[in-house]
Every structure is written in structure tokens, then in C-alpha cells.
Amino acid sequence: MQVRELSIAGVFEFSPQSFEDNRGLFSAPFQGDMFEKAVGHALRVGQTNHSVSRRGVIRGIHFADTPPGQAKYVYCPRGSMLDVVVDIRVGSPTFGQWDSAFLDAKSYRALYVPEGIGHGFVALEDDTAMSYLCSTGYNPGREHGITPLDPALNLPWPANIEPILSEKDAKAPTLAEAQTAGLLPTYEACLEHYRSL
Numbered sequence: 001m002q003v004r005e006l007s008i009a010g011v012f013e014f015s016p017q018s019f020e021d022n023r024g025l026f027s028a029p030f031q032g033d034m035f036e037k038a039v040g041h042a043l044r045v046g047q048t049n050h051s052v053s054r055r056g057v058i059r060g061i062h063f064a065d066t067p068p069g070q071a072k073y074v075y076c077p078r079g080s081m082l083d084v085v086v087d088i089r090v091g092s093p094t095f096g097q098w099d100s101a102f103l104d105a106k107s108y109r110a111l112y113v114p115e116g117i118g119h120g121f122v123a124l125e126d127d128t129a130m131s132y133l134c135s136t137g138y139n140p141g142r143e144h145g146i147t148p149l150d151p152a153l154n155l156p157w158p159a160n161i162e163p164i165l166s167e168k169d170a171k172a173p174t175l176a177e178a179q180t181a182g183l184l185p186t187y188e189a190c191l192e193h194y195r196s197l
């Protein structure tokens with residue numbers, strides 16, 4: 001398992017080994033000891049999620065109220081996607097910046113997205129599945145989004161796809177609008193939460 005921290009501190013990419021033989025393949029996309037060594041605490045799993053998307057579907061950019069927020073450990077068990085993280089923590093040194101990782105069902109590469117970081121992805125082929133280990137259960141009243149098409153963010157969606165968004169995501173505010181509306185988590189609250197883990 002190789003581990004790499006993205007340009008937003010606290011977001012990690014985990015690249016597991018795949019073992020192929022005449023039966024097929026084996027991989028362990030989540031390994032608790034590697035996770036704990038990189039991130040500094042164990043991952044508490046309160047819910048697992050699974051979604052399936054056709055090519056061009058963009059889901060996100062989503063986040064939950066922090067604290068506690070919802071941390072996510074995600075990987076792609078079928079198809080391929082570009083996964084995007086956005087630092088939306090007001091006061092963070094990397095506020096407004098994004099990074100991305102290519103996830104697919106060949107590498108089983110995974111991404112850890114801590115609480116307070118905005119998360120989204122685009123499916124690059126039909127029938128692309130996303131698997132999540134989430135730190136908390138779903139709390140619809142505390143789930144928020146910013147538009148993935150915010151021109152100020154200029155997220156790296158491929159030019160050759162026609163974005164397909166949910167109605168909710170299509171109506172989501174820009175990062176600046178969400179900040180003005182007081183929807184964004186503060187960096188201080190996030191740090192305090194991370195220290196408690």
C-alpha cells in the first residue's frame with residue numbers, strides 16, 4: 001500500500017497492491033493500520049455508501065456540518081472516475097483550493113476525505129460505482145453542497161463530458177455564496193474536531 005498526501009493537508013490517497021491469478025484479482029483498498037499511520041487516528045465507520053453513475057454524472061461538491069461533519073474513505077469498485085476535493089474550511093491556508101485523484105477498478109486507489117472538506121466526482125464511463133466508508137450516518141438536515149460548476153473554483157471536469165447533475169446540485173450555491181450564507185465550516189472548528197479523534 002502506497003500513501004500520498006494531496007496538496008490539501010489531511011487528504012490522503014491510498015494505493016493498494018492488486019494480486020492477480022487465474023481466478024481473477026484480490027485487493028485490499030482499506031487497511032486500518034496504514035490508515036492510522038498516515039492519518040493519525042482510526043477510521044470510525046458509521047455507514048457505508050454505494051452509488052452507481054453513468055458517464056458524465058457529477059455528484060457533489062458535498063459536505064456536512066462540522067463538527068462532527070462526515071469523513072469519507074472512498075474507492076471505485078467498477079468503472080472509473082475523477083474524484084475531487086475542495087478545501088471549504090474558512091480560515092484554512094488552502095481555502096478555495098482543490099485537488100483530484102483518478103480512481104478506477106484496476107488500481108482500487110482510495111481517497112480519504114476528512115470532515116470539512118468538500119467532495120465530488122465525475123463518472124468517466126457508464127456503470128461507474130463508488131464505494132464509501134463514512135465516519136457517521138446520514139443526517140440530511142446537515143448535508144450541504146456547493147455547485148461543481150462554480151467558475152471561481154474552475155474544477156477539473158473533462159471538457160469532453162456533458163455534465164449530468166442532480167436538481168439539488170444544479171441549484172447549489174457557489175463557494176462565495178455559501179460563505180456569505182454562513183454554511184461553510186471554519187478551519188478552527190475542523191482542527192478542534194480532528195484533535196478529538
Ligand SMILES: Cc1cn([C@H]2C[C@H](O)[C@@H](COP(=O)(O)OP(=O)(O)O[C@H]3O[C@@H](C)C(=O)[C@@H](O)[C@H]3O)O2)c(=O)[nH]c1=O
Nearest residue numbers: 049051059060061062063072119120121137138166168
Ligand atoms: C448521501 C445519502 C443519500 N441518501 C438518499 C437521499 C436521496 O434520496 C438519495 C440520493 O442522495 P444524493 O443526491 O445526496 O446522493 P449523492 O449526490 O450521490 O451524494 C453523495 O455525493 C458524494 C459526492 C458524497 O461525497 C457523498 O457523501 C454524498 O453526499 O439517497 C440517503 O438515504 N443516505 C445518504 O447517506
